[in-house]
Amino acid sequence: MGSDPTDNQAFMASIKQDIKETFLGLYETAHDRWNDFIQFLMEAWPLLVSLLIILTGVWLYADPPPPRHVMMATGAPGSSYHDLGKKYAEFFAKKGITLELVQTKGSQEDMVRLANRKDPIQAAFVQAGVDIPEGVSGIESLGAINYEPIWFFYRGPELRGHDFQAYQAQFKFFHQARISMGEKGSGTYVQASKILQVNGIGEGQKFVHLPLAQSVAALKNGQIDGAFIVDAYDGPSVQAILEDPNIHLAAFERAEAYARLLPYLQILNVPTGAFSLVRNYPDFDMKLMSTTTNLLIDSNMHPAIQFLFLEAARKINGKSTFFAKSGQFPSFENPLFPESAVALHFEKNGSPLLMTYLPFWVAELINRLTFVLLPFLAIAYPVLLTLPGYRDKRIRRKINRLYGMLREYEQELTQSFDSVDQDGYLKKLDLLEYEALQLNIPKAVSSDYYALRTSIDYVRSCLNRGIRPYQIQEEAVCL
Known part of the structure; x- marks a missing residue:
């Protein structure tokens, strides 16, 4: 027997009525x-x-709220620090913050000024290995951001590594040569002093202390015989000297020994012809020693500004360079000072999600509103x-x-x-x-x-x- 159409219609009408009443009930309740x-x-x-x-x-x-003006020490004019600081300032400007670059003699002065709680400088590029003032506090690390090779350039006949070996507690080359160790207060001066010290060599009367730009000019003009320079490979001063065929670069064949005596040092390998295939420069596989550039901050720096520095380091210093692989920096191994809480978070989780997809000030406002809305709720x-x-x-x-x-x-x-x-x-x-x-x-x-x-x-x-x-x-x- 087939079902009665009238019953089916009544059943469907009943369902429709039930659904209608249900929705009406929900609407009235809401x-x-x-x-x-x-x-x-x-x-x-x-x-x-x-x-x-x-x-x-x-x-x-x-x-x-985070400040709209931050001061940062960037070293001497013409140094890679100064050029790197300009890139950071451009990055900050896009986020609506002014990063004022303060010129200094170098890493050692940067460290002293950063340690001074009354000094307005809140960030600085500082070489690993510089002397840390006794009792210093209130400085934290955002990691290392670049290699900074220790270059020793010289004029005259080209010497091989064995010619720089110790002889009666002296380098043969340093006997009568006029050498620039960098300006006192600079990272170059600190690194040169430590290298001479582990070789048993003290500062002689012929050592001079010239700022970076003067040291480069004096070396190219023949006013001095050699110069220690601690700067990045792509720094304008280093490039200017590497392009000069009359100036030679000393290799450190005993780099492994230096790294043992000065544990903060890194060993960098330069293959034959890496600086110039046309000149086949260098004409042998060379070892260089390198310190690292550390991004140090005042521990009172606003967390949002710290994240901004870390993001700048990732985008600017995280690219592939002559010595570094892509993504190698910022590095948080063997920090010069304890890492900040923000750096620890960045190391494990990266930048906050909001900062990745939203403009800086919008992300910061939402983040700060969460601080008040959650307790409010x-x-x-x-x-x-x-x-x-x-x-x-x-x-x-x-x-x-x-x-x-x-x-x-x-x-x-x-x-x-x-x-x-x-x-x-x-x-x-x-x-x-x-x-x-x-x-x-x-x-x-x-x-x-x-x-x-x-x-x-x-x-x-x-x-x-x-x-x-x-x-x-x-x-x-x-x-």
Whole structure:
């Protein structure tokens, strides 16, 4: 037997009706909840605004916005540090922050200034191996960002590595040569001093202390015989000397021994012809020693600025270079100072997700708002749970107050009723009912509210009977 079409239609109609009623019920529930929420906000907004103001004040005090101006020490003009600083300044400018570059004599001065808590410098490029002031504190590391080879350039006949070996505690070459060790206060001076020291050589009268630019010019002009230079391979000073065929580069055949005596040193290999295939320069496989450039900061630096420095280091110094592979820097191995908490986070997780996809200031604002919104919600949530009950009690107190006014009015009518003034009595009830109508009532107290309205209407009905119901007499009294 086939099913009855009429029954099928009735069944489908029933389903449609059930679905319609379900959606209507959900809509009405959501609508009522929304109205209650809006009413709640209208009543509770002073408390919520006060709470938000307090938390915002704590937020601004505990987590101030990042500064728009940062000072950084970058070494001497013409050095790779100075050129690198310009790249960092361009990166910061795109983020809406001014990175002011401060010229110094070099790494040693940078270290001293960074250690001085009264100095406005907050960041510096510093060579590994520089002398750390005794008792220094408040300096943290954002990692190493580049190799910085120790170059020894010289004029005259080309010498091989064995010609630089120690002879009666002296380098043959250093016997009568006029050598620049770099300006005192510079990283070059520190590195040159340590190399001479482990070889048992002290500073002789022929050693001079020239700034980088003067040292390069003096060497090219023949005013000095040799010069220590600690600078990156792509630094303009190093490139200018490497291109000069009259100036030679000394190799360090005992680089392994230096690295043992001075553990911060790295060994770099230069294949034959790597500097110039046309000149076949160098004409043998060469070993160089290198320190590293460390990005040091004042420990009070804003975390957002630290992330910005690390992101700049990743984009600028993380590229493949003559000595470094892509992604090798920033490196967090053997830091010159303890790593900052931000550097540790960056090492494990990279930049914050918001900074990756949003403009710096937008990401920072959202990040800082989280600082205040989470506590706000944590505190406000239990308050929000408590306030509906408080609100119900508050409305009930208003209803009870109106009940009290109605009761006092009835007592007044009982004790001094005057039928001539009946219109006046009714006006008082109208005012009482108007006041009740102004109440915004949640559903939870609807029964009490309408009970009040019914009681007011009852008293009005008694007055409208016209039989002096509130006069104390033997007749029945309507109470």
